[in-house]
Amino acid sequence: NGAATPTGSRSAGGDTEEEDKKPLSKAEQSLLQKVVRKGLIVNKNDIEVQRKDPNSPLFSVKTFEALHLKPDLLKGVYEMGFNAPSKIQETALPFLLANPPQNMIAQSQSGTGKTAAFVLAMLSKVDTSKHYPQVLCLSPTYELAVQTGEVAAKMARFCTDIDIRYAVRGEEVPRNTKLKEHIVIGTPGKVVDWATKYKFFDLSKITVFVLDEADVMIATQGHQDQSFRIHKQLSPNCQMMFFSATYDKDVLEFAEAIVPNPVIIRLKREEESLDNIKQYYVMCRSIEDKYNAISNIYGVVTIGQAMIFCDTRKTASWLSSKMTQDGHAVALLSGELTVDQRISVLDRFREGKEKVLITTNVLSRGIDVEQVTIVVNFDLPVDLQRRADCETYLHRIGRTGRFGKHGLAINLVDNDASMAVLKEIESHFGKKIYLLNTDDVDEIE
Ligand code: ADP
Numbered sequence: 342n343g344a345a346t347p348t349g350s351r352s353a354g355g356d357t358e359e360e361d362k363k364p365l366s367k368a369e370q371s372l373l374q375k376v377v378r379k380g381l382i383v384n385k386n387d388i389e390v391q392r393k394d395p396n397s398p399l400f401s402v403k404t405f406e407a408l409h410l411k412p413d414l415l416k417g418v419y420e421m422g423f424n425a426p427s428k429i430q431e432t433a434l435p436f437l438l439a440n441p442p443q444n445m446i447a448q449s450q451s452g453t454g455k456t457a458a459f460v461l462a463m464l465s466k467v468d469t470s471k472h473y474p475q476v477l478c479l480s481p482t483y484e485l486a487v488q489t490g491e492v493a494a495k496m497a498r499f500c501t502d503i504d505i506r507y508a509v510r511g512e513e514v515p516r517n518t519k520l521k522e523h524i525v526i527g528t529p530g531k532v533v534d535w536a537t538k539y540k541f542f543d544l545s546k547i548t549v550f551v552l553d554e555a556d557v558m559i560a561t562q563g564h565q566d567q568s569f570r571i572h573k574q575l576s577p578n579c580q581m582m583f584f585s586a587t588y589d590k591d592v593l594e595f596a597e598a599i600v601p602n603p604v605i606i607r608l609k610r611e612e613e614s615l616d617n618i619k620q621y622y623v624m625c626r627s628i629e630d631k632y633n634a635i636s637n638i639y640g641v642v643t644i645g646q647a648m649i650f651c652d653t654r655k656t657a658s659w660l661s662s663k664m665t666q667d668g669h670a671v672a673l674l675s676g677e678l679t680v681d682q683r684i685s686v687l688d689r690f691r692e693g694k695e696k697v698l699i700t701t702n703v704l705s706r707g708i709d710v711e712q713v714t715i716v717v718n719f720d721l722p723v724d725l726q727r728r729a730d731c732e733t734y735l736h737r738i739g740r741t742g743r744f745g746k747h748g749l750a751i752n753l754v755d756n757d758a759s760m761a762v763l764k765e766i767e768s769h770f771g772k773k774i775y776l777l778n779t780d781d782v783d784e785i786e
Contacts, residue, residue, distance in 0.1 A: 367557045368482045369680055371586070373687065374451045375488050381427050382452035384611050388432050391605040401431040408434055413499035414464055421495055427454030429608055430461075436604045437462035442549075442580035446596045448588040449608035455584045459551050460493045462582065466549045467523040469502040474542040476524040478551040479568060481558045483509045483528060484680065489553060490526045508532050514541050529558070529567035536571065544574035552599060555585040556592050565595060572599055613739030615770055620738070621777035622752040622763055628656075631719060631753045632663060638717065638751060639669060639697065645714030646690070649699045650737055652720035660719065661699045674700040702733070718752045721762045729765035751777065 402408055404425060405418050426434060429449045436443040437458065449455060463476045480486035486509050497503045506512075506520055508527025514520070514535065520542045525532070535541040550572070558564045575581075581600040585592050588607060596603070625631045635649065651657040654675045661673040672695040674686045690698045693712070702722075722733035738750040752774065754760050767774050 367560045368485065368554075371451060371554055371557050372482070372484045372488065372680065373683060375456075375485075380452075381454055382450065384428060384450070384453055384608055386609045386611055388428060389607045389609070390432060391607075400435050402426060402435055403431065408438055410461070410465060411500065413501075414461070414496070416499045417496045418461065420498060421457075423457065427457070429606070430454050430458045432606050433458045434461065436606075437580075437582060438465055442466075442578075444581045444600045444603045446583045446585075446600050446603040446605045448585050448592075448606070450610045451586045453608060455586075456489055456492055456553070457496070459553065459582050459584060460489065460496055463524060463549055463551060464493065464497050464500060464503060466580070467503050469523065471523075472521040473546055474506070474520050474522060474525045475547060476549040476551070477532065477544070477547045477571075478524070478526045478553060479529055479532060479558070479571070480526065481528065481554050481561050481564060483511075485554055485557070486526050486528055493524065493526065508535050514539070529564045529571065533567050533570055537574070544571060545576050547575055547579050549580045549582070550575055551582045551584070553584050555583055555595060556587045556589075559591055559595055568599070613735055615735070615739055615772050617740065618738055618748045618750055620750045620752070620772065620774040622754050622774050623777050625753050625755040627755065631755060632660065634751075634753055635660070635664070635717065635719070636667065638715070639664070645712050646693070646695075647697045647715040647717060648713050648737075649697060649717040649719050650722070651699065651701055652723075654701055656719065657699050657701050664697070664699075669697065670695045671697040671699055674698060676701060714747075715749045715751065718750070721752055721754070721759050721766070723762055727758065727762075729762045729769065731766055731769045734766050735770075 405415055405423065410418070429447065433445060433447055436445055447455060447458075459478070463478060467475060478486075478489060480489055486507060490505060490507055493505055497505070503524065504522040505524045505526060506522035508525050508531040510528070510531065512531070516539065518541055520535075525535075525542065527535070536544045552558065552568060558568060581603070583596045583600050583603070585596070623634045625634055639647070649660065651660060654677065657673060657675050661671055664671045672686050672690045674683060678686065686698075689695060691712075716738050718734075718737065722730040722737065724730045738748070740748055752763055754763055763774060
């Protein structure tokens, strides 16, 4: 069972200094997030359920048993360490597994259990007595398709009769072949080719269609049209599932064009806040002074880990080599790394192999490393006009209720301009940022 990991390589990052000012593409960000985050994000907001079908009962389950899954599938779920359904799963799964099938549009932030939900639904709906593709899942990129395939393979570990096939770049099928696998996971372009040009499988026989990462999909040129082309050939009885981390107008329009009579469920993102965060600043005269401040702070980071944000790739790499020379174990993540390299840096950091991660804006938002207790702004975040970028500040420093614990933010200020930025941030959030003397860092604990 399962799917062999396809061959092919991940794309490289850019290689100019300017790249670091550019945020990662949505697809890259989504991928990094998936790889870095190994656990579920627990969101305290309530799920909103909007139903288009007034006859369908609204219910939710508190256990996986209550879903009456095939025993081997339930075993796979438990083997993955899932004890109880996540918030989104509680609500989505009864609809997804219902008979007759229900269509769904679901939105919740990354890390809340969407993938696990639809993969479970996909695996439950396979009829293993039939040897052709019945379930089709579209992902925006090669890497994201592989991530989903890996979850499916894990969950289906004990369902040895379910076969999965990737339809992604690098995968070849001989002409005139008919696919026998039950599940196809692929990118839109490759799926269009396989299904319509080469007729390796029949879209009208698909009973479950999943569109994952819809917001990333529409951000990618051509994917939306290809998704429509695929969609047009599906049977009217095909169950449609549509998942997205965000839900703006574009996504909503796409969703409504794809999914007839959906149950719509939404879990709003928890707001980040600076509550429970102690904010300090350190007065420095030069970049060397900033370095000394960092060294002193490094000496007292006894619990958890620290992240240091620099303005440019040059500063980040300077700081990283200087700290390394001084015998500190630091990790460096900046824009010139390939996606593979970024993943491996983040993996090592998450495992605690390094206590400090130095980075540029590539990591300013979207990626949470939960064990980080100290965030240092080696350079304060500014926009293109060099004014305070309060939103980025909040993303770097802020926490949501899920972390509960206290955090510490340290801002290094080295001239009038950065002092002005600091003041702007202070007044924007209405929270005082205290002066810290790093010769006497004991006071921060
Ligand atoms: P999303 O698709 O919303 O980003 P995922 O399905 O990838 O979320 O889940 C995020 C993380 O939480 C993954 O590491 C996944 O293995 C884990 N996870 C998912 N569902 C559960 C659950 N019910 N219990 C524990 N962990 C879970």
